[in-house]
Amino acid sequence: MRPVGILGAGAFGKGLARAARRAGNRVVLFSRFGQDLDDPGIEVVDDLAALAETTPIFIAVPSVFVAEVGCELGVHLDGRHLLVHVSRGLVGPDLRTLSRVLREVSPVRRVGALAGPLDAAGLAQGLPGGAIVGSAFPEVASAVRQAIGGQSLRIYESTDVRGVEIASAIVGLSAIAVGYARAVGAGPSALAVMVTRAMHEAAAVGQELGAERETFWGLAGLGDLVAATLGDGRPELAVGEALGRGENAASAAKAAGANVESLLLAGRMAEYAERVSISAPVTSTVARVIAGELDTELALGALMARSVGRE
Amino acid sequence: MxxxxxxxxxxxxxxxxxxxxxxxxxxxxxxxxxxxxxxxxxxxxxxxxxxxxxxxxxxxxxxxxxxxxxxxxxxxxxxxxxxxxxxxxxxxxxxxxxxxxxxxxxxxxxxxxxxVAGNFDPRVYQLSRKVVPKLLAGVMRPSDLPRELFGQGAPLIDELLRVEGCVEKLRSLSKHGALVYVPTHCSNLDSIVLAQALEKSHLSPVVYGAGKNLFSNPIISFFMHNLGAYRVDRRIKSALYKELLKTWSCVMIERGYHSLFFPGGTRSRSGLIENHLKLGLVGSAVEAFSENSVRGVARRVFFVPTTINYALVLEAESLVEDWLAEEGGARYIIEDDEFSRLDRWVAFFRKLSGQDTACVIRFGEPLDPFGNEVNDEGCSLAPEGQTIDPVSYTLRGDAPVLDHRRDAAYTRELGELLVERYRSETVIMSTQLVAHVLYRQLVAATPGLGIFARLRLRGEVSVPREELVRQIEVAREALRALGKRGEVRLSRTVSDATPDELLNRALSVWSGYHSRVAARDLGVEITAEDPTLLLYYQNRLVSFAEAIAPPELLEAAREIGQIGVKGGLR
Structure with a gap:
């Protein structure tokens, strides 16, 4: 059995390493800065070439770095390799998915995205949970299942990789809205309206980008958003709460203590929705809050004062 | 009989x-x-x-x-x-x-x-390569038929047909594997002009599936049948027949026969660059590579994204009406379009023979079945330029295996790439540019009007010639900028002629061939006489509309940009 490869030794990368060990696999973990995980089954390397002998290879770096590391890693890979990213980001003004970026910058075609209600701490501790792998290639989902799946971590699969990636990204954004709304005193009913509205927006944007609508009502979309709403401690909620307390985006990000992709995505997503004439009030409100254009009172009003009609 | x-x-x-x-x-x-x-x-x-x-x-x-x-x-x-x-x-x-x-x-x-099975007779091939271009040219200019048949020098068809792109590389690749030409498709002439383009470029002939309707004429049937064409009867709907066609194509490519098929399926009714492909035959070529890999046969497969670009489309009127009828909900199959009428052919070629280049065929950068570019020796290249073994894409563990679901996924991704390549390898012709600029003026003059209502405005919108020429110049400059970034190509005429010449050329090409006049020259003004024909020709530029519009026409360009998008024809 080849070892499992992980590129990126942040909290999520380390969580994946622990999950892979729990599943009985050896791990090769790439870190530029060196790490000691106190596990002889985890080999920490600082040479990307070492990942060429692993399968699958998880890319656990923020979306802005995926193109760069994908390109560097790509010179060591060919068509046999399987790549799986775990990012919640979409890049560029046309919201390109990271599986597409990886296909463009590397020779690897068998690419997937790991998404759903997964968090670093849960992975590291082996808490019961589930996730979804989006990939057009069935062998990618099988490889992820073998790498980190088990009794307590159920791995589902979808061939709609684009839908999984977009849903995952927009859920991050919606989680900011949830945190924000809670901080400004919204009750369960208001949260339910907002969360449902957010999913409709996500599905409409996703469909425009070529995703399947059903994916948004599965584990990558609704399932993940339920976990966020119930308060699974993800950093997006902390960012939203800090914004709701009146902090600006920079200090809110600092308060969250982790990289939050959605802070960068909100503005681009709102612009995209406007460009393709999709009504996206939750997204555009979050984008304006992050940009400091709306104060608390106005923002809650903007979220709730939409015209009502058929669902 | x-x-x-x-x-x-x-x-x-x-x-x-x-x-x-x-x-x-x-x-x-x-x-x-x-x-x-x-x-x-x-x-x-x-x-x-x-x-x-x-x-x-x-x-x-x-x-x-x-x-x-x-x-x-x-x-x-x-x-x-x-x-x-x-x-x-x-x-x-x-x-x-x-x-x-x-x-x-x-x-x-x-x-x-x-x-389905075709035949190939080298004698018929030799005969056709000598006679067909001369006869075609004779149809174009009957007075020159004796010179064409018995005289020396390049046939007229060579003046009318321009071949661009990776010709040298294709010649080299043809020795290393099977070339699979996947062109855009807008006319029944496509397979004939493409065959002529291959001949002119000293590239090998190809096998291709020809609609059974083309076999209805015994003479055309004789040539088609003996030149490697296999028959496709589109009326047969059974899954078994479709499987047979795909398997035929797969086996031919496995054995190294260069092939041609049109991934758009049928001719583009709208004139839009294809963006939804039927991937059955593309898939058969991907599978052919996998089959060879599993058997250890080192024969490669190269896809050649190709665009066929006409200044004047033989069947434009019938095609666009069919498209609009379909969009309007009344789909019908064209039984008798201009392709089946000899008088239309004669009129078509006579009209073209006054132009310097009537058709540009552009061979794009060849790709392996997994979307990688290849070098002259046929080695697949990764984005960073290192060579990679395409067999690696078929490996499970350490051995190549057949896997239909995997190959279907590769095929879908290749299809997306082909759509991108079609866009960037499209060669903009003068009629398309002029039609776009004029149609955009029509849209700007009728804000908020639905497309079908707009198409009824025959001869009701005119643009001062001077203004139109200025807009053509602006659009051409924007296209040149896109061209420099490799996002589109320009025909030599569009690239070099003055805007005034471009306008005159387009008006002259349209005048007299189609039964309706696309645009009428009233001296100081140009009238959008037939918005439907203008729509057809301008549709080639839909995906560039926003990028080439000046700020004051951006709204109109955005509206044009929605054509072809689901629900875009309101």
């Missing part, structure tokens, strides 16, 4: 077997392999459908059901001959033993395969 000749085209007798030379193209070997290929195709199709009892019964039932439906509709000689067989089969299926069902399947597949 005519029907017999069309359905069973003549083959010339062979007094002595033709032995291909070492430099002859792969297709020269076809006849010596024809029996083998037929047998292999029949074996694979029958095996795939006879895996289990239920699948076998479903396949037979489905084939018989669709054939009965078709033949009952056709009510022709073929119906009389075959309807009884299918009706009898569907009645007997439930009582048949497994062996009888297998025999019925094999018989059906054999019958279908025989109808």
């Amino acid at each position: 005519l029907r017999r000749l069309s359905e069973n085209p003549l083959r010339l007798p062979h007094l002595s077997p033709y032995v291909p030379g070492p430099d002859d193209p792969a297709i020269f070997w076809f006849n010596s392999e024809r029996k083998d290929i037929l047998a292999e195709v029949e074996r694979r199709v029958a095996a795939a459908h006879a895996k289990d009892r239920k699948a076998l019964e479903v396949t037979l039932n489905e084939a018989a059901y669709h054939e009965i439906q078709r033949l009952e509709r056709q009510r022709d000689a073929e119906s009389k001959e075959n309807l009884g067989y299918w009706r009898g089969l569907i009645r007997r299926i439930a009582r048949m033993t497994d062996d009888e069902k297998r025999t019925a399947l094999e018989r059906t597949v054999h019958h279908m395969a025989k109808d």
Whole structure:
């Protein structure tokens, strides 16, 4: 059995390493800065070439770095390799998915995205949970299942990789809205309206980008958003709460203590929705809050004062 | 008699077997392999459908059901001959033993395969390469026919047809594997001009699937049949027949025959660059590579994204009306368009013969089945330039395996890439640019009007010539900028002529060929006489509309940009 490869030794990368060990696999973990995980089954390397002998290879770096590391890693890979990213980001003004970026910058075609209600701490501790792998290639989902799946971590699969990636990204954004709304005193009913509205927006944007609508009502979309709403401690909620307390985006990000992709995505997503004439009030409100254009009172009003009609 | 000749085209007798030379193209070997290929195709199709009892019964039932439906509709000689067989089969299926069902399947597949299989006769090929361009040119300019037939010098067709792109590389690649040309498709002339472009560029001839309707003329049927074309009967809807076509294509590519198919399926009715592809035959080429990899055959497959760009489209009027009827909800199949009328051909070529280049064929950068570019020796290249082994894409563990789901995923991704390449390899012609600028003015003058209402505004919107020329110049400059970034190509005329010349050229090309006038020259003004034709020609620029619009026309350009998007025709 080849070892499992992980590129990126942040909290999520380390969580994946622990999950892979729990599943009985050896791990090769790439870190530029060196790490000691106190596990002889985890080999920490600082040479990307070492990942060429692993399968699958998880890319656990923020979306802005995926193109760069994908390109560097790509010179060591060919068509046999399987790549799986775990990012919640979409890049560029046309919201390109990271599986597409990886296909463009590397020779690897068998690419997937790991998404759903997964968090670093849960992975590291082996808490019961589930996730979804989006990939057009069935062998990618099988490889992820073998790498980190088990009794307590159920791995589902979808061939709609684009839908999984977009849903995952927009859920991050919606989680900011949830945190924000809670901080400004919204009750369960208001949260339910907002969360449902957010999913409709996500599905409409996703469909425009070529995703399947059903994916948004599965584990990558609704399932993940339920976990966020119930308060699974993800950093997006902390960012939203800090914004709701009146902090600006920079200090809110600092308060969250982790990289939050959605802070960068909100503005681009709102612009995209406007460009393709999709009504996206939750997204555009979050984008304006992050940009400091709306104060608390106005923002809650903007979220709730939409015209009502058929669902 | 005519029907017999069309359905069973003549083959010339062979007094002595033709032995291909070492430099002859792969297709020269076809006849010596024809029996083998037929047998292999029949074996694979029958095996795939006879895996289990239920699948076998479903396949037979489905084939018989669709054939009965078709033949009952056709009510022709073929119906009389075959309807009884299918009706009898569907009645007997439930009582048949497994062996009888297998025999019925094999018989059906054999019958279908025989109808599909083509032929290649080097003598017909030699004849056609000498005579066809001259005859075509003679149709274009009848007074020059004697010079064309007996004189020296380049035939007129060479003046009208320009070939661009990776010709040298294709010549080199043809020695390393099978070239699969996947062009855009907007006219029935496409396969003829593409064959001429290959001949002109000293590239090997290709095998291709030709619609059975093209075989209705015994002379065309004779040439098609003897030049490697296999027959595709679009009226046959059964899954078994579609599988047979794909398997035929797969086996041919596996054996190294250069092939041609149009991934858009049928001709683009709208004039839009194809953005939804039918991937069945593309998939067969991807599978051909996997089959060879599993068998350890080091024969490669190269896809050649190709665009065919006309200044004037022979069937423009019928196509665009069909598209609009379809968008309006009344889909119908064109039975008798301009392609079947000789007078339209003559008028078409006469009109073109005054132009310097009437058609540009552009061969884009070839790709391996996994979307990688390749070098001159056919090695696949990663984005950073290192060579990679394409067999690695078929590996599971350390061995290449066949996997239909995996290959279907590769095919979808390749399809997306082809759509991108079609856009960037499109060559903008003068008629398209002028039509776009004029149509954009029409949209700007009628804000908020639905497209169908706008198309009824015949001759109601005019633009001062001076203003139109200025807009053409602005749009051309923007296209040049896109061209520099490799996002589109410009024909030589669009690139070099003055805007005034471009306008005059487009008006002159349109005038007199189509039954309606696209735009009328009133001296100081140009009138958008037929918005439907203008729409057709400008549609080639839809995906560039926003990028080439000046700020004051951005709204109109955005509206144009929605054409072809679902619900874009409001």
